[in-house]
Amino acid sequence: MQFDTIIKNGTVVTASDTFRSDVGIRNGKIAALADDLGDAGEIIDATGLYVMPGGIDSHVHLAQPSGDGIVMADDFASGTLSAAFGGNTTVLTFCMQEKGTTLRESLKDYHAKADGECYVDVSFHLVVTDPTSYVLGQELPALVEDGYTSIKVFMTYENLRLRDDQILDTLDSARRSGAIVMVHCENEDAIRYLIGRHEENGELAPKFHALSRPVAAEREATHRALSLAEITDTPVVIVHVSNRQAMEEIERARKRGSKVAGETCPQYLLLTADDLDAAELEGAKFVCSPPPRDKESQIACWEGLQNGTFELFSSDHCPFRYDDDSGKLNERGKRNFRWIPNGIPGVETRLPILFSEGVSKNRIDINRFVALSSTNHAKQYGLYPQKGTIAIGSDADIALWDPQKTMTITNDILHHGADYTPYEGLDVTGWPVRVLLGGKTIVDGAATTGEMGQGNYLRRKSLA
Ligand code: DUC
Ligand code: ZN
Ligand code: ZN
Numbered sequence: 190m191q192f193d194t195i196i197k198n199g200t201v202v203t204a205s206d207t208f209r210s211d212v213g214i215r216n217g218k219i220a221a222l223a224d225d226l227g228d229a230g231e232i233i234d235a236t237g238l239y240v241m242p243g244g245i246d247s248h249v250h251l252a253q254p255s256g257d258g259i260v261m262a263d264d265f266a267s268g269t270l271s272a273a274f275g276g277n278t279t280v281l282t283f284c285m286q287e288k289g290t291t292l293r294e295s296l297k298d299y300h301a302k303a304d305g306e307c308y309v310d311v312s313f314h315l316v317v318t319d320p321t322s323y324v325l326g327q328e329l330p331a332l333v334e335d336g337y338t339s340i341k342v343f344m345t346y347e348n349l350r351l352r353d354d355q356i357l358d359t360l361d362s363a364r365r366s367g368a369i370v371m372v373h374c375e376n377e378d379a380i381r382y383l384i385g386r387h388e389e390n391g392e393l394a395p396k397f398h399a400l401s402r403p404v405a406a407e408r409e410a411t412h413r414a415l416s417l418a419e420i421t422d423t424p425v426v427i428v429h430v431s432n433r434q435a436m437e438e439i440e441r442a443r444k445r446g447s448k449v450a451g452e453t454c455p456q457y458l459l460l461t462a463d464d465l466d467a468a469e470l471e472g473a474k475f476v477c478s479p480p481p482r483d484k485e486s487q488i489a490c491w492e493g494l495q496n497g498t499f500e501l502f503s504s505d506h507c508p509f510r511y512d513d514d515s516g517k518l519n520e521r522g523k524r525n526f527r528w529i530p531n532g533i534p535g536v537e538t539r540l541p542i543l544f545s546e547g548v549s550k551n552r553i554d555i556n557r558f559v560a561l562s563s564t565n566h567a568k569q570y571g572l573y574p575q576k577g578t579i580a581i582g583s584d585a586d587i588a589l590w591d592p593q594k595t596m597t598i599t600n601d602i603l604h605h606g607a608d609y610t611p612y613e614g615l616d617v618t619g620w621p622v623r624v625l626l627g628g629k630t631i632v633d634g635a636a637t638t639g640e641m642g643q644g645n646y647l648r649r650k651s652l653a
Contacts, residue, residue: 192220192229194628199235199589201579203242204560212240214585217627222581233623233630235589241559242578243278243309243586243624244540245566248371248428248452248503250532251282252302259530260515262508262606265306266641268536271506271605273308273632273639275537276621278586279576279647281566283341284313288348292317292328296337300646307644308637309626310586312570314371315340318348320355325362333366336648338571340368341428344410345375345478353417360421367653369569370418371426374410374435375402375479384527395472398526399462399480407479408434415442415449424448424653426569429505431457431479433489436498450569452501455535455542456481457490460611473517474609477507478531491552494561501569502561504539507532508607516608534607538598538615544590545617571649585628594620602635 192213201210201222213221213229251268253261263271265282272280284299286292292315303311315332317324317340329340342359343349351359356372363370383401387393392400411427415438418425427439430453439451460481465472475481493499509530510516521528540562547553553561567577574583598615600608624632631639 190228190230191215192226194231194233195226195229196233196235196240196587196589199238199240201240202555202559203578204556204564207555212579212587214628217585219579219581219583219585222579237591237593238622239555239590239592240579241588241590242563242576243588243626244276245279245281245563245572245577246272246277246504246506246536246539247281247501247566247570248454248505249280249282249536250507253283253285255530258515259509259519262510262516262534263506264606265303265311266308267604267606268506269306269308269311269644270637271537271603273624273626274604276540276588276590276624277309277536278588278624278626279310279312279572280536281312281314281570283316285316286318288319292324292332303646305642308631308639308641309644310647311644312647312649313337317342317351317359320351320359325358329362329368330366333368333651338368338649338651339371341371341373343373344414345373345377345380347377350377353413356414356417357421360418360423364421364423364653367651369424369426369652371428372414373429374407374414374427376406376410379406379409388525393525395470395476395526395529396462396466398476398529399465402478402480404432404434404482407431408438411435411438415439415447418449419445419447426450426452426501428452429454429479430493430499431490432482432486436489436493439498450501451493451499452503453490453493453499454503454505455539456505456533456611458487458546459542459615461487464611470518470523473522473529474511475533475611476517476526476529476531477505477533494547495553499561500565502539502543503566504535505532506534506536508534508605510607511609513608533611534605535611537603537605538610538612541596541598541617541620542612542615544619549592549618571652572647585625587625588621589623590619591622592619594618594622596620
């Protein structure tokens, strides 16, 4: 037989086109796009379904050590299984440099955690927390050669943030090495000042997390990051953008000729700071950074997804259990918002939310959905066209979506390790009903047909 699998009768969707075609798969790759492809080992009937590239979530945190007895709720097994059920076939996670160690040492730890555990393909961004001359001068150029082509730097968190001179050195090394730099933009000193004021006033409930990280702190840091990137002439991604003022900084930098990509996330479309003001300590479930803002910011973020301010729609999945001493309600977190771990789960709900709120509600078309959920991530991070499209020669990483299927999101139906979802009770229209990785079905309806360890580690190209 010419093909291992044929997907018949579906509507193929890419970032640019929508067309009726069958899809022939051989040796894990897309081998033909045509009708009447003949027989195959397996025929999948996709009548009434969209045949789309599997989602690529380029902003996912798994198995990161969080210190002080705090434990992330997902390891690579549960996190990648959850990703698969959400219609994803690749996730890009973070390898966090432990201060005082090298990037290679940290990579060894993360590879050990991921090896043999993954249900979908994975690749690591490198988080630079200790930019020594060895790390920037020796390690980074060699690591880019080895396929680690993106790094992240933080402008907030006392123990992670880089000073401006360190950011400049890191951007400079990234440009020379051919790495792209993701930046978490919030002004740490302003946040410290505001946390101090709230503490003095005895304002310790979860809602003060949002009040201590205002739009001005994000806007200022975004402006500074873009200025430093302009000075060193380094392409950057401004990640998890929450509001219009930060978006305007991105647009202004683009007009000056800077190479900058923008990313936003589901929490900035559906949540507001009011969610952190829920009864008892329930607000802790929504503590993430930058925090969700207001209704106007949600409108702004939708506009950015429509008009191209944002190329990337990622989950920023960073899961902690809620009712758990190792999670949101740890002993200190119950008493003071500053000890509530920052981050919310979302790798499984990202695409159903974008499909339902975006495509089903006519805010974006189906091709834009594919661009924002898959293709642009592959292009941005050096995986295209192996990933992120339906084309001859691309990996057969495919999600079949039923655009009519209605579901109510509840934590019971999700596969992550968290004990809650911030989107409990949300009704959605459109659902990924079957997911193939390298031509093999890994999710079929509510069942897992994939195996742990089938996901591969991906070396990525440098785009410089
Ligand atoms: N930044 C992230 O990118 N994810 C979770 C927490 C944070 O501050
Ligand atoms: Zn961040
Ligand atoms: Zn993140």
